[in-house]
Amino acid sequence: MPATVVVGLQWGDEGKGKTTDLLAESVSLVVRYQGGDNAGHTIVLGDEVFKLHLVPSGVLHPHITPVIGNGVVVNPRTLLAEMAMLRERGVDATRVRVSRNAHVIMPYHVALDGATEARLSNDGLGTTRRGIGPAYADRAARVGIRMGDLLDPVGLRQRLARILPERNAVLAEAYAQPPFELDELVAEAAGWGTALADHIVDTTNLVQDALERGEHVLLEGAQGTMLDLDHGTYPYVTSSNPIAGGACTGAGVGPLQIDQVIGVMKAYATRVGSGPFPTQLDDETGTHLLQKGKEFGTTTGRQRRCGWFDAAPLRHAVAVNSVSSIMVNKLDILSGLPEIRLCTGYTVDGRAARWPLPLPELERAEPVYAAFPGWHEDLGGVRRMEDLPVTAGRYLDALEDLAGVPITLVSVGPERNQTIVRTGRVAARARRPATTGV
Ligand code: IMP
Numbered sequence: 001m002p003a004t005v006v007v008g009l010q011w012g013d014e015g016k017g018k019t020t021d022l023l024a025e026s027v028s029l030v031v032r033y034q035g036g037d038n039a040g041h042t043i044v045l046g047d048e049v050f051k052l053h054l055v056p057s058g059v060l061h062p063h064i065t066p067v068i069g070n071g072v073v074v075n076p077r078t079l080l081a082e083m084a085m086l087r088e089r090g091v092d093a094t095r096v097r098v099s100r101n102a103h104v105i106m107p108y109h110v111a112l113d114g115a116t117e118a119r120l121s122n123d124g125l126g127t128t129r130r131g132i133g134p135a136y137a138d139r140a141a142r143v144g145i146r147m148g149d150l151l152d153p154v155g156l157r158q159r160l161a162r163i164l165p166e167r168n169a170v171l172a173e174a175y176a177q178p179p180f181e182l183d184e185l186v187a188e189a190a191g192w193g194t195a196l197a198d199h200i201v202d203t204t205n206l207v208q209d210a211l212e213r214g215e216h217v218l219l220e221g222a223q224g225t226m227l228d229l230d231h232g233t234y235p236y237v238t239s240s241n242p243i244a245g246g247a248c249t250g251a252g253v254g255p256l257q258i259d260q261v262i263g264v265m266k267a268y269a270t271r272v273g274s275g276p277f278p279t280q281l282d283d284e285t286g287t288h289l290l291q292k293g294k295e296f297g298t299t300t301g302r303q304r305r306c307g308w309f310d311a312a313p314l315r316h317a318v319a320v321n322s323v324s325s326i327m328v329n330k331l332d333i334l335s336g337l338p339e340i341r342l343c344t345g346y347t348v349d350g351r352a353a354r355w356p357l358p359l360p361e362l363e364r365a366e367p368v369y370a371a372f373p374g375w376h377e378d379l380g381g382v383r384r385m386e387d388l389p390v391t392a393g394r395y396l397d398a399l400e401d402l403a404g405v406p407i408t409l410v411s412v413g414p415e416r417n418q419t420i421v422r423t424g425r426v427a428a429r430a431r432r433p434a435t436t437g438v
Contacts, residue, residue, distance in 0.1 A: 002259030005244045008224025009317040011271040014264040015329035017041030017057045028215040030058030033250030034240035035222030036073040038128040040298020044414040070101035071250020073135040076192035099203035100148030108167040109134040115175035126273030136239035150193030204252030219247040225317040236275025244321040263323035270304040279307035293333040308341040311402040313355040325427035327409035332379040343367040379412040
């Protein structure tokens with residue numbers, strides 16, 4: 001049985017939760033490998049809507065162990081609130097496992113993120129203000145608190161006593177913010193440790209043992225390729241690696257243990273926060289996508305910027321993730337538009353430009369569009385490719401040609417069954433390193 005990565009190919013919010021949900025039957029472990037409660041997964045089960053930020057969406061399936069891997073930054077307040085919400089709604093949250101090596105988002109990380117964004121105002125990155133950047137910065141600077149540290153209040157106090165004065169000084173001097181009290185912080189953090197003690201484990205062994213037993217492990221990315229710290233539109237990115245490679249470091253699997261990579265994308269594009277977005281639409285088509293697509297952030301409630309599908313970075317996204325097949329979400333949202341456009345590349349200063357582009361060039365990039373006739377039919381009830389309007393099929397074919405890998409799943413509504421499974425389209429095998437003949 002395979003290890004499968006589910007990865008976003010755009011700027012996040014591609015609908016990865018639905019992909020995970022569709023695969024859930026065959027899966028025993030769902031592992032989040034990066035990000036934190038900046039993410040938001042909305043899962044619709046009949047009349048019930050679940051919004052999850054930290055707990056992997058697999059928790060809704062009783063046979064799945066939801067795992068928060070070492071690459072995730074965890075705000076224990078959010079985690080405990082989410083587990084309580086699940087319990088109240090009759091979902092068993094005792095199965096949730098959190099890596100003891102995952103870093104903790106401390107209250108001062110949240111304060112620093114908010115203070116930086118507030119000071120920069122319109123020049124800010126438009127972060128979710130959840131403390132993601134400061135927590136990952138402390139991890140890299142080796143002054144972070146890890147989930148395992150919460151289980152040892154004495155060691156925790158010693159660590160915090162070293163770290164806190166500096167954080168408080170920055171908050172006071174750079175941002176005129178009040179300090180955090182050591183005693184209060186230690187008490188709250190130790191309380192998290194007590195409440196989460198049964199959940200904090202070594203998740204690498206958990207994942208490796210499942211793979212060893214031949215079980216199907218799903219590695220779930222948050223955000224998307226264009227928000228990747230290394231391969232996205234830096235600095236307008238998040239502070240982790242959403243790309244499939246992030247699953248190796250963030251869940252403790254080797255590259256050759258990954259059998260398939262499912263790239264998830266929407267039939268159009270959205271972006272939340274600041275940063276270049278060449279296909280953005282500020283007209284009535286943009287409003288159509290925003291309203292019909294309900295494009296409001298799960299985490300912050302912010303209105304997402306909407307635009308035509310941007311295929312300029314698509315090949316690159318397919319390559320850096322070694323995507324073996326694609327799921328296209330929200331095709332139904334395009335119904336009713338007289339014409340649909342697809343950005344096939346950019347020109348910069350009159351010359352064709354290839355992704356990736358340096359930021360100043362990306363900011364000047366002019367999209368080159370291919371135009372397709374639209375369709376009016378509601379797609380919500382379509383379950384087979386042959387029942388799609390011909391024009392919708394042509395649009396999908398064009399997307400597939402540009403991606404260079406098969407589109408095997410197409411979603412036409414939020415429900416699990418509102419999905420077209422394209423049989424006969426064999427997923428390309430995840431690329432293996434080429435063997436060099438001697
Ligand atoms: P941060 O991850 O909160 O530091 O935010 C950095 C950038 O990533 C901002 O532009 C956010 O809007 C964006 N971002 C973070 N998480 C998500 C997500 O789950 N979906 C879409 N955008 C996100």
